[in-house]
Amino acid sequence: MKTTTRAVVIGGGIAGCSTLYHLTQEGWTDVMLLERDELTSGTTWHSAAQVTNFGMTQTMVGLKSHSIALYKELAEDPDYPITYHHADGGIRLANTQAHMDGYRHFASMARGMGVEFEVIDAAECARRHPLISTDNLIGGLWDPLDGDIDPAQLCQALARRARKAGAEVHRNTPVTALRQLPDDTWIVTTPKGEIHAEVVINACGYRVNEVGAMMGVHHPVMSMEHQYFVTEEIPAIRDADHRMPLLRCPISDYYSRQEKNGLLVGFYEQDCRTWGMDGIDPNFVNALCPDDLDRVMDVLEGAFARMPALTEVGITTIVNGPITYTIDGAPLVGPIPGKRNAYCIIGLRAGLGEGGGHGWLLAQQIVHGEAQYDTWVIDPRRYTGHTNVELCARYAVQDYQNEFRFHFPNEHRPAGRMAKTTPLTPILQNEGAHFGPVNGWERAEVFAPGLHITPSFRFDEAHDAVAAEVGAVHTAVGLCEVNGFNRLEITGVDRHAFLDRLCCGRVTKKDGRVGLGYLLNDHGMIKAEATFANLPASDRGPARVWYGSAAASEFHDMDWLMAHKRADEDVQIRSLTNDLTILVLAGPKAREVLSATSRGNWSAQGFPWLSTRECFIGFAPATVLSVSFSGELAYEIHVPNASLFAAYTALREAGDKHGLRLFGSHAVDSMRLEKGFLHWKADLLTEFSPFETGLDRFVKLDKEFIGKAALLKRQADGPRKCLVTLSHTATDRRAAPGASMMIGDKVVGTVTSGAYGFRTGLNLALGFVDPDLATPGTKLELDLLGQRFNAEVIDPSPYDPEMTLPRG
Secondary structure, three states: OOOOOEEEEEEOOHHHHHHHHHHHHOOOOOOOEEEEOOOOOHHHHHHHEEEEEEOHHHHHHHHHHHHHHHHHHHOOOOOOOOEEEEOOOEEEEEOOHHHHHHHHHHHHHHHHOOOOOOOEHHHHHHHHHOOOOOOOOEEEEEOOEEEOHHHHHHHHHHHHHHOOOOOOOOOOOOEEEEEOOOOEEEEEEOOOOOEEEEEEEEEEHHHHHHHHHHOOOOOOOEEEEEEEEEEEOOOOHHHHOOOEOOOOHHHHHHHHEEEOOHHHHEEEOOOOOEOOOOOHHHOOOOOOOOOOOOHHHHHHHHHHHHHHHHHHEEEEEEEEEEEEEEEOOOOOOEEEEOOOOEEEEEEEOHHHHHHHHHHHHHHHHHHHHHOOOOOHOOOOHOOOOOOHHHHHHHHHHHHHHHOOOOOOOOOOOOOOOOOOOOOOHHHEEEEHHHEEEOOOEEEEEEEEOOOOOOOOOOOOOOOHHHHHHHHHHHHHHEEEEEEEEEEEEEEOOHHHHHHHHHOOOOOOOOOOOEEEEEEEEOOOOEEEEEEEEEOOOOOOOOOEEEEEHHHHHHHHHHHHHHOOOOOOOOOEEEEEOOOOEEEEEOOHHHHHHHHHHHHHHOOOOOOOOOOOEEEEEEOEEEEEEEOOOOOHHHHHHHHHHHHHHHHHHHHHHHHHHHEEEEEOHHHHHHHHHHHHHOEEOOOOOOOOOOOOOOOOOHHOOOOHHHHHHHHHHHHHHHHEEEEEEEEEEEOOOOOOOOOOOEOOOEEEEEEEEEEEEEOOOOOEEEEEHHHHHHHOOEEEEEEEEEEEEEEEEOOOOOOOOOOOOOOO
């Protein structure tokens, strides 16, 4: 066994084998895979191994399409063919119109990735799958490329190709310790000796946290027991002239696929169980959990009703094995938070079906720094320090119980709620707030006491309440709590030079001033968006810069900043994210309310737009920034959580005579689209440059910054897509992210954000389109829930385009 290598992949299931193979395809051939036992001896060997194109985001569809193409190529390799039932087709059933709306949206979204789904009615479902009943059935979503694959053969084929490219695979080689050296390389200890590696990759399936502990990290991954059985031969299958399509049933929580001339039927019962919470037997290898069909009888009865043929055959095999879930059901593929040269590919509950794509995207990140798609939906840093074992278990159970029931827009399920709160959470709850979690933080979305809100792709019951909140901000004054906002305090004499090197625009250095900037990756694409606030030295601290960014970016941005801080720079970075909360005061009466609660000159001359000042709100210490995400005169008031209720009370009392109203994040989303303001990881993606995203004014090419050389090349090559603002004619729905922009039968772009603009009376969307269609006045159509609506490219800020209101 070699003692040095570029990368060590730990784990020999689909995750590890796919990563190893794709590393060789990206040019890294001096790589190794270490497996504690035999390849596929963990979850992989007992996988139902279904391979679908279905995904809830374009990134997930893209990686699944890659898996399908790769598996088909492997199956057709004359030197080492594998068993892959490609393109049997599959149906996802539905018994509500709301669920059919979702399928129509996903079909629109997938079309932008070159994937065609078909929404079919109940009769067509039965025609394509003659074993099912149409009772209590409206229709379904047809995936023509659905199929299944032999898991062991797949992993062996990937390992074989990796070996041929120069990689090494070592079975029966457990990793017993990991140690990081000062240069951020790793010493990997095994019973056969030590290996010095540039990079380590945790691909350990349900043993993920055994290896995580060796690095001093905990991954939000939990295992669930999952049962399926295989039936005896079914005559209708034996006598059919085609293989039966796969079936996934959210009505009765089961799935089925053909296995020889019978069926493999798997269950997602409500009485489900976590597995391995108190540790895993070291000898649990190629092993299963005890059968327990009594636990799935309620699901089985639903399966019998949908497929009566199941009542007429016996069972030949029962499998009950662990599968892994993450805190939100999506895998964790990418950099390990807080670690250098360490990656993971874990929590792959549908590992065989999509593992080819996950390994592909991870290998790109390792070798090139980024993948060709924005991978935030699977990034391990999208959840932060609150994701403990007990919370993960609650989320895993909930996701298991809802395996085939997708999340609707603004749907927030109950498990794990109230993970992060502020002193205002119960106060706002009493005011009628409806909350949604943002990186665990409970954030008020809308204030509508006693109102039941049905999650939907269409306008819901809160539509009028959001309109009233926007109206209050537009005509008087509103107050909004923004908790969890990522806030990093940067000190040291080199702080401005450090930030200037990372930012593609100017970084303001003047005390008391605020600026907005964008950080690019090495490929000239958008990595982060941040507000920089310069605070002079005071009794609250030394001269410092507050770096503010989206709540979800807490780990992501800290990793990026720390990775680029030079050893010779006098720069210190510490997080204040969990220490302070923002109260946003917005509207034409905002200055009067602020002046009534805080001493000092708050006039437009005394505290102009893009200023910052330390002060007191009542007696609560605060730092105020004159910035606006709503497009109205507005102030961000940053308050220590210990004083938050006092500041809130002072503002509420001062605002009473000005008609102050509480507003939530839905109102903010409506207003920011009217201004053309962008959301990180909705509209600001690593797939696009600042020029393609319409941020030319924030780029200064007369200075040096990370990604400049690549950006100049992209500028010379011209844009591939351009971000535009659209107005469209739908009256009962917004443009959901992922929806396709169409001209005739051609997809010309994809929606990134959508909301109704109550101040302008326009139904708005943001999205990336082909460059020749980015001119205002261009006409196209949006495919929203299977219907076409006329749309027009408009100027990017239909409300107060000259930005006069925030200046006061």
